Amino acid sequence: MTDSKLPANDRFLRALRREPVDATPVWLMRQAGRYLPEYRATRKQAGSFLAMAKTPEIACEITLQPLRRFPLDAAILFSDILTVPDAMGLGLYFVEGEGPKFERTVRSAEDVARLAVPDMETELRYVMDAVRTIRRELNGQVPLIGFSGSPWTLACYMVEGGGSDNFATIKALALNAPDVLHALLSINTDAVIAYLAAQRAAGAQALQVFDTWGGVLSPAMYREFSLPYLTRIARELQRGDGDARTPLILFGKGNGTHLEALAASGTDAVGVDWTVELSDAARRTGSKVALQGNLDPATLYGAPDAIREQVRRTLDDYAAGNGGSRDGHVFNLGHGMSPDMNPDHVAALVEAVHTLSAR
Amino acid sequence: MTDSKLPANDRFLRALRREPVDATPVWLMRQAGRYLPEYRATRKQAGSFLAMAKTPEIACEITLQPLRRFPLDAAILFSDILTVPDAMGLGLYFVEGEGPKFERTVRSAEDVARLAVPDMETELRYVMDAVRTIRRELNGQVPLIGFSGSPWTLACYMVEGGGSDNFATIKALALNAPDVLHALLSINTDAVIAYLAAQRAAGAQALQVFDTWGGVLSPAMYREFSLPYLTRIARELQRGDGDARTPLILFGKGNGTHLEALAASGTDAVGVDWTVELSDAARRTGSKVALQGNLDPATLYGAPDAIREQVRRTLDDYAAGNGGSRDGHVFNLGHGMSPDMNPDHVAALVEAVHTLSAR
Numbered sequence: 182m183t184d185s186k187l188p189a190n191d192r193f194l195r196a197l198r199r200e201p202v203d204a205t206p207v208w209l210m211r212q213a214g215r216y217l218p219e220y221r222a223t224r225k226q227a228g229s230f231l232a233m234a235k236t237p238e239i240a241c242e243i244t245l246q247p248l249r250r251f252p253l254d255a256a257i258l259f260s261d262i263l264t265v266p267d268a269m270g271l272g273l274y275f276v277e278g279e280g281p282k283f284e285r286t287v288r289s290a291e292d293v294a295r296l297a298v299p300d301m302e303t304e305l306r307y308v309m310d311a312v313r314t315i316r317r318e319l320n321g322q323v324p325l326i327g328f329s330g331s332p333w334t335l336a337c338y339m340v341e342g343g344g345s346d347n348f349a350t351i352k353a354l355a356l357n358a359p360d361v362l363h364a365l366l367s368i369n370t371d372a373v374i375a376y377l378a379a380q381r382a383a384g385a386q387a388l389q390v391f392d393t394w395g396g397v398l399s400p401a402m403y404r405e406f407s408l409p410y411l412t413r414i415a416r417e418l419q420r421g422d423g424d425a426r427t428p429l430i431l432f433g434k435g436n437g438t439h440l441e442a443l444a445a446s447g448t449d450a451v452g453v454d455w456t457v458e459l460s461d462a463a464r465r466t467g468s469k470v471a472l473q474g475n476l477d478p479a480t481l482y483g484a485p486d487a488i489r490e491q492v493r494r495t496l497d498d499y500a501a502g503n504g505g506s507r508d509g510h511v512f513n514l515g516h517g518m519s520p521d522m523n524p525d526h527v528a529a530l531v532e533a534v535h536t537l538s539a540r
Numbered sequence: 541m542t543d544s545k546l547p548a549n550d551r552f553l554r555a556l557r558r559e560p561v562d563a564t565p566v567w568l569m570r571q572a573g574r575y576l577p578e579y580r581a582t583r584k585q586a587g588s589f590l591a592m593a594k595t596p597e598i599a600c601e602i603t604l605q606p607l608r609r610f611p612l613d614a615a616i617l618f619s620d621i622l623t624v625p626d627a628m629g630l631g632l633y634f635v636e637g638e639g640p641k642f643e644r645t646v647r648s649a650e651d652v653a654r655l656a657v658p659d660m661e662t663e664l665r666y667v668m669d670a671v672r673t674i675r676r677e678l679n680g681q682v683p684l685i686g687f688s689g690s691p692w693t694l695a696c697y698m699v700e701g702g703g704s705d706n707f708a709t710i711k712a713l714a715l716n717a718p719d720v721l722h723a724l725l726s727i728n729t730d731a732v733i734a735y736l737a738a739q740r741a742a743g744a745q746a747l748q749v750f751d752t753w754g755g756v757l758s759p760a761m762y763r764e765f766s767l768p769y770l771t772r773i774a775r776e777l778q779r780g781d782g783d784a785r786t787p788l789i790l791f792g793k794g795n796g797t798h799l800e801a802l803a804a805s806g807t808d809a810v811g812v813d814w815t816v817e818l819s820d821a822a823r824r825t826g827s828k829v830a831l832q833g834n835l836d837p838a839t840l841y842g843a844p845d846a847i848r849e850q851v852r853r854t855l856d857d858y859a860a861g862n863g864g865s866r867d868g869h870v871f872n873l874g875h876g877m878s879p880d881m882n883p884d885h886v887a888a889l890v891e892a893v894h895t896l897s898a899r
Contacts (some may be wrong), residue, residue, distance in 0.1 A: 347838055347878060349841045352838035352842070353838070353841040353842055356841070356842030356843070356847075357842055357843050396815065398836075399814045399815065399836050399874075400815065400816075401817075401857075437796075438796070438815065438817070455758045456755065456757075457797075458759045458760075458797070477758050477761075478706070479706055479707060479711035482709075482712040483712055484715070487715035487716055488715075498760075519706060519708075
């Protein structure tokens with residue numbers, strides 16, 4: 182790590198270690214995004230999403246924007262979950278209103294054989310430079326989260342060539358040629374571990390894996406194609422870490438069925454979506470891991486009073502399953518923010534979390 | 541009921557009552573649909589989806605098409621889940637590639653006050669005529685399923701004015717004006733009960749409620765805005781039924797968190813999606829209800845051998861949670877079929893269910 186001293190506000194890191202805090206920490210998935218007018222202005226200047234992500238100074242600016250408005254307890258690197266397959270040579274591009282796409286897909290043993298783990302300090306240097314720049318600019322104010330897509334979620338985009346409604350191509354591959362898919366997931370896992378370790382070395386103080394599409398799998402297929410790779414990430418990252426362990430969060434949309442297994446993976450925290458009851462999640466995971474979540478993002482479409490009431494419910498729900506204690510909880514949404522959300526409502530949410538959870 | 545005699549193949553009705561059968565019955569959500577060339581031909585002639593649904597002879601023809609190809613154990617009325625709000629005067633229409641839309645939305649107390657339960661034998665006569673026509677043409681071969689959207693799912697379309705990615709408008713209504721939403725759900729429930737009772741009177745031998753969007757709600761909101769209305773449907777339909785009770789199936793995408801509550805609702809069966817483990821569902825619901833599901837529809841993109849293997853797993857998974865018995869299971873997909881699926885794979889699936897489950 183470039184800097185091992187604790188940031189001024191360490192609520193987030195303490196909560197991830199299940200240590201007592203003065204108030205529940207809060208950050209929001211996609212907190213740096215299109216709902217902010219200053220983000221839209223920066224994007225207009227930069228020209229495109231990828232130009233922003235690939236220019237460390239701009240990525241730093243975007244990362245810091247929400248922190249200037251709201252007393253959030255963590256910053257998250259502005260980047261994309263698909264930088265790794267892009268660096269593998271698949272050609273990431275964005276079509277307005279359609280999401281990410283790849284120029285080349287991976288669908289056969291030959292396609293997989295052509296892939297290699299990218300070199301982190303050359304092919305993904307722009308990410309590491311962004312991490313270093315942001316750490317310098319943050320100047321110890323709050324911790325910085327680095328992240329990656331999960332092996333399964335990366336594979337979804339690599340095989341489908343973009344987003345999908347039904348994941349027909351990758352599920353057909355899973356059924357008809359599971360060995361090819363496992364080979365792909367294996368190289369993705371090596372790359373994700375190297376990528377997260379490099380972000381950590383560059384200064385990231387916590388790491389999150391987004392298993393955005395794990396929930397589209399049946400439980401049997403999740404146990405075959407997602408869970409073992411998440412577990413390998415948790416174990417191998419930990420092995421290469423020093424004494425001041427950098428906490429890992431495994432977030433997954435639709436991972437509610439698998440909380441016990443995720444808690445046993447070796448991760449420090451599990452992020453859950455809003456269809457999970459936090460009290461139930463806390464009971465099922467015992468005191469093994471911290472939990473992150475899980476307000477329905479659509480709550481931000483409600484009025485400030487209603488937002489406050491839902492924040493209270495979420496805080497209380499967690500405590501109800503954690504023996505009455507609010508420790509070990511990182512407040513977040515159950516999924517990312519949307520462009521049409523109102524920044525004033527975000528302010529109401531953050532304020533409610535801190536005041537309602539003050540010890 | 542117009543005809544109380546049992547159909548020649550009564551596996552489906554027996555399984556819904558958890559009685560012993562010679563093999564597990566199977567039908568598929570959206571079994572009458574665009575993946576069939578004969579459906580596309582009929583649609584081309586008819587001009588539009590709504591023209592087909594509103595012409596009883598064509599609805600009958602479409603309903604029977606999959607039964608001519610595959611030895612399915614039930615027919616399901618060809619119709620749409622949104623016929624009820626259409627009959628309430630909201631103006632249902634379809635935009636190619638975008639799904640259903642309404643000309644008028646329901647977003648205020650005034651909007652709700654304007655709604656009334658439609659008259660089933662005038663405003664929705666085309667549905668009842670279709671049921672009568674299909675029963676006559678089926679001639680007792682297999683049972684006919686009638687259906688409706690759930691109160692919450694209908695409300696989603698009525699409030700949003702069509703499909704939605706994030707259900708921002710209806711969730712804002714739930715947070716900011718819950719009384720208005722409850723008033724809407726209440727009238728929807730009255731209408732759904734009247735609609736299903738009318739289909740039953742016209743000859744439907746089983747009834748299914750599609751709570752397609754129940755799973756987008758947090759558990760607390762599901763318990764407030766969907767579950768109580770499903771429960772009222774189950775209780776009131778039963779009250780108006782005779783000795784030879786017409787079985788009710790409550791299907792919900794993402795209902796896995798709520799299986800105990802659904803099993804206690806008074807319904808005969810619960811339909812689940814593929815993210816639920818059937819063994820777990822069977823254990824959690826005890827022997828209170830039959831279970832319907834739950835193969836991942838994307839399995840149909842696999843090769844016939846892989847489909848057979850997944851069918852075997854699904855059958856065995858149910859039995860594992862049901863004390864080793866396959867009784868009380870209706871085989872289905874966990875969600876509807878898609879237009880790009882191969883009819884030969886459907887044949888492989890149906891054959892696998894019957895042969896692998898033969899007692």
